[in-house]
Amino acid sequence: MKIKKILKSTFVLCLINLSVHGYAGSPIHISVTDSLVSDTIEAPDTNTPVIVEHKDSVVNKNEAIKPKKNYAFRGMSLSFDAAGGLMALATAFGQWEGAFRLNFLDTYFPVVEAGCGISNHTNETTDIHFKTNSPYFRIGCDYNFVKNKASGNKILGGLRFGYSPFKYDVDGPPIIDPVWGTESPFEFKGVKSHAEWIEIVFGLETRIVKFFNLGWSFRYKFLFHEKKNAPGKAWYIPGYGKNGDNVMGGTFNLVFDISTYRKVKNEKRNAVK
């Protein structure tokens, strides 16, 4: 009986040696049926942990832990653009903007952005005044380039399609015709227009606390249509920015992750129970 035990132990140690050469540094899993043998095993290398599990207990563990379902839909989030709000308060134009974003596989993020573009500005040199307060919408999708999806950090690249149905007022000093000597008023109220554009988005986002993220995005925008009106181009297009064929813009986002918030809330509730 004793000889049998020694033979068994030797065989196990040989297996360990083979494993060390094949998987240096990684833990070695050995399953044995005889509990007496497992007590005598020693690790061949101090850097390589050896995990010895009884076959019966492993079977039991597998039975106890049900595999988690890997849903494609991972949650949703709400965000607010703080940079646009600050611009609306402190500069010639800005916007109040919010976004609703879905999360698929922590990789694909379809997003809807909506806001209100605001401008009330008079140029000091020309004395021309422009005013608007109109909505805009964007729809698009971001892709997360980060490999470690569980970290909560994101490097995002994406596209947006933007649309704004807007109204504006523009007025200025009368135009004097230097040749014919006439004076023509320049005043337009409630001019209706609409514009469509495309945005290429690059952004970063990081988790600050449990369900609260901060991020920014840089955007390169291409205006591909604007309705022409009597007074010409609108100086500012809500959601797009200062009128031009292409402009740069950005957002500074305060992101509230609804899924993580619900998860944390449920964990707390379960802990109380």
Added chain:
Amino acid sequence: MDNIVMMGAGLYDSETKQKQKISEYLSIAPEGKDTILLNFAQHIDAFYLPLKHESGDNNFLLYFSDAYGNYSVDTLKIHQTAIPHLESLDCPSTFFHKINSVAWTSHPLSEIPLTIDSVVISQPSVEYEDQENIKIYLRSVSH
């Protein structure tokens, strides 16, 4: 700060349909105004004229003269629609124009041997671009 949009006019030979540099002197004035828009220009094949900020007819008097002080007058009538335009808040507002029709008069070649033969609209939209909006075909005594 002025911001004037001008209508471009090209001068062409009515026979060859090629650009023509005139050897006579050409002066242009708006009808009813004591202003000269073009003053004794020679060897030119194009010029630019400002249009009214109000829609309607713009009449220009074209004075063809020679070196001896003889002259004859033709009238060029442009019927246009004035369209207010704002490019940016940084630039003063102005008017673009749409040329609807043109009309002209021709003097006898016995007076000054160069006159307007016909005028056609080549680009009805008068905007910032320095483009040719009308072609003025000139007839001379040799034809």
